[in-house]
Amino acid sequence: MKIILMFSNLIIPMTIGIVILYGYGRKVDLYDSFVEGAKDGMSTVAGILPTIVGLMVAVGILRASGALDILGRLVAPLTNLLGYPKETVPLTLMRLVSSSASTGLLLDLFKQFGPDSYIGRFVSIMMSCTETVFYTMSVYFMSVKITKTRYTLAGALIANLAGVAASLAITNLLYAPA
Amino acid sequence: MLNYIWGGMILVGLTVGAFNGRMQDITNTVVDSSKEAVMLCVTMLGIMSMWTGVMKIAERAGLIDTLSLKLKPLLRLLFPGIPREHLALKYISINFIANVLGLGWAATPAGLKAMEELQKLNTRKDTASNSMCMFLIINMSSLQLVTMNILAYRSQYQSANPSEIIGPGLLATVFSTIAGVAACKIFEKRRGE
Numbered sequence: 001m002k003i004i005l006m007f008s009n010l011i012i013p014m015t016i017g018i019v020i021l022y023g024y025g026r027k028v029d030l031y032d033s034f035v036e037g038a039k040d041g042m043s044t045v046a047g048i049l050p051t052i053v054g055l056m057v058a059v060g061i062l063r064a065s066g067a068l069d070i071l072g073r074l075v076a077p078l079t080n081l082l083g084y085p086k087e088t089v090p091l092t093l094m095r096l097v098s099s100s101a102s103t104g105l106l107l108d109l110f111k112q113f114g115p116d117s118y119i120g121r122f123v124s125i126m127m128s129c130t131e132t133v134f135y136t137m138s139v140y141f142m143s144v145k146i147t148k149t150r151y152t153l154a155g156a157l158i159a160n161l162a163g164v165a166a167s168l169a170i171t172n173l174l175y176a177p178a
Numbered sequence: 179m180l181n182y183i184w185g186g187m188i189l190v191g192l193t194v195g196a197f198n199g200r201m202q203d204i205t206n207t208v209v210d211s212s213k214e215a216v217m218l219c220v221t222m223l224g225i226m227s228m229w230t231g232v233m234k235i236a237e238r239a240g241l242i243d244t245l246s247l248k249l250k251p252l253l254r255l256l257f258p259g260i261p262r263e264h265l266a267l268k269y270i271s272i273n274f275i276a277n278v279l280g281l282g283w284a285a286t287p288a289g290l291k292a293m294e295e296l297q298k299l300n301t302r303k304d305t306a307s308n309s310m311c312m313f314l315i316i317n318m319s320s321l322q323l324v325t326m327n328i329l330a331y332r333s334q335y336q337s338a339n340p341s342e343i344i345g346p347g348l349l350a351t352v353f354s355t356i357a358g359v360a361a362c363k364i365f366e367k368r369r370g371e
Contacts, residue, residue: 003345004345004346004349005342005345005346006345007344007345007348008341008342008343008344008345008346009341009342011323011324011341011344011345012324012341012344015232015323015324016232019232019233019235019236019239019241020232020235022236022239022241023235023236023238023239025239026238026239026240028235028238028239029238030235033231033234033235033237033238034231034232034234034235035231036231036234037227037230037231037232037233037234037235037237038227038228038230038231038234039227040227040230040234041223041226041227041228041229041230041231042223042226042227044226044230045219045222045223045226045227046219046223048219049215049216049219052215052218052219053211053212053215053216054184055184056211056212056214056215056218057188057207057208057211057212057215058184058187058188058191059187059211060207060208060210060211061187061188061191061192061195061204061207061208062187062190062191062194063191063207064191064195064200064203064204064206064207065190065191065192065193065194065195065198065200065203065204066194066195066198066200067190067191067194067195070194094183097179097183098179098180098183100180101180101183101184101187103327103331106328106331107218107331107335110331110332110334110335111214111335114335114336114337115331115332115335115336115337115340116337116338116339120332120335120337121342121343121346124328124332124343124347125343125346125347125350126350127325127328127347128320128322128325128328128343128344128347128348128350128351129320129347129350129351129353129354130320130354131317131318131319131320132318133318134179135179136314136317136318137314137318139286139290140289140290140293140314140317141293141306141314143290143293143294144293144294144296144297145303145304146297146303146304146305146306146310147304147305148302148304148305148306149306149311150305150306150311150365151311151361151362151365152306152310152311152314152315154361154365155311155315155358155361155362155365156314156315156318156319156358158357158358158361159315159318159319159354159355159357159358159361160318160319160354161357162353162354162356162357162358163319163320163350163351163353163354163357165353166349166350166353166354167346167347167350170346170349170350171346174346
């Protein structure tokens with residue numbers, strides 16, 4: 001399993017290196033392209049700032065009111081049985097529905113437990129391997145006016161479930177539960 | 179969708195908070211969380227613009243096209259229903275590669291074009307074809323190599339090593355994608371008869 005963590009440290013420098021070499025090979029104007037792309041990135045982040053404000057406040061209210069703790073206690077009997085961290089249930093479900101709302105919940109967990117805690121690592125891995133199923137499906141199918149989606153939802157949910165289970169197993173293997 | 183989720187979260191929070199006598203905490207949260215959101219975006223500004231800058235070079239150099247050509251043999255296996263040189267395959271591969279590199283802005287337009295082409299091949303226009311199901315299930319199983327925004331969030335909350343989750347995340351992604359493809363193939367066989 002150590003090799004997986006080594007890979008984590010290599011992939012960003014390697015990607016940057018390969019892209020730059022490839023860019024030289026194709027005679028791309030490297031620095032101009034970089035600056036232009038970086039500008040795009042800045043406006044993207046500035047564009048999502050209002051969303052982040054709105055959702056962090058909403059999740060913050062849920063947290064401060066004690067509603068998230070109540071939900072955690074409600075699902076505890078089931079999650080204890082499965083060995084699933086109960087604090088992450090709201091995030092796991094929200095992940096399927098809304099990308100920005102799940103980001104709000106993710107940040108809340110980072111704040112509560114820290115990104116390097118067992119829970120923090122588990123949700124980081126889980127967020128990397130799942131997608132907003134319902135939203136994506138409706139955008140793509142609506143664009144071509146398809147109403148009968150057959151087994152798309154079932155397949156996507158199976159993929160997501162496998163991702164969540166794999167994340168939990170990998171987190172348990174790499175970092176013993178606290 | 180967000181209309182209900184966002185409003186719902188706040189209303190549920192306010193109601194539960196009123197019963198629990200947590201109004202003071204809620205007031206503080208409204209002020210603190212909005213401030214925190216801005217701090218988070220400042221961290222993200224640096225990390226994300228660095229990454230999108232590098233990815234712009236990749237895009238200009240034609241890396242997406244080169245990699246999508248390499249994907250073709252694999253796509254033929256996954257989408258036996260699409261003719262060999264059909265445009266749909268090109269758009270699907272661009273969508274997959276852009277997703278792997280985390281280029282959302284390039285992925286979605288190509289994905290919509292792919293759906294358009296798949297619809298041309300489709301015999302029942304209101305029903306998803308096998309290829310459409312496969313395409314979307316793979317798309318939604320997450321393909322991204324480096325989830326830069328998660329790294330930015332981790333770094334904002336003082337992770338000692340924000341990037342340590344890249345490898346584990348990638349491994350989990352492999353599992354979710356394989357499960358999606360397998361499920362899709364099984365459904366295809368069962369309903370195809």
